[in-house]
Amino acid sequence: MDAYENARTKFFWQRCVHLLDGRKSTVAILLRQEDWRPLDAPWWREKQASIIGADIDGNFFLRHCDGSVRFWDHKLQVNIVVAPSVQEFAQMITEGDESVA
Structure with a gap:
């Protein structure tokens, strides 16, 4: 199983990714x-x-x-490069509720 599929199927709740601009995003x-x-x-x-x-x-x-994988922020109307590839993006995903950190 590749890293993306593993992240997609392993973490069912509260997946988080740290964006390169310092923000955190909880993956739904x-x-x-x-x-x-x-x-x-x-x-x-x-x-x-x-x-x-x-x-x-x-x-x-x-x-x-x-x-590359980009993050489209609807409020700011900008896209931010998150990772140079899907596999590297998947490796950035962690389990846990980072929104309260």
Whole structure:
């Protein structure tokens, strides 16, 4: 089982990822790789990306066409590079409620 699939199936509750800008995000869902589809939304004006997950605030984790994983912050209307690859993103996911830290 690769790191992404392990993170998707092992942690059922309170998955957390630390973003590179110092924030923490509690992961609500990670999609199966076979369910990734190109994003088609009026607010997304970047190159092709697929939603691979979401946090509890409704922000998205996106797999960008360059292979990186980005965090789309709806409130700020920005995307932040989280990791250079899906596998490295998955390795950043920890179990636990980091939102109260």
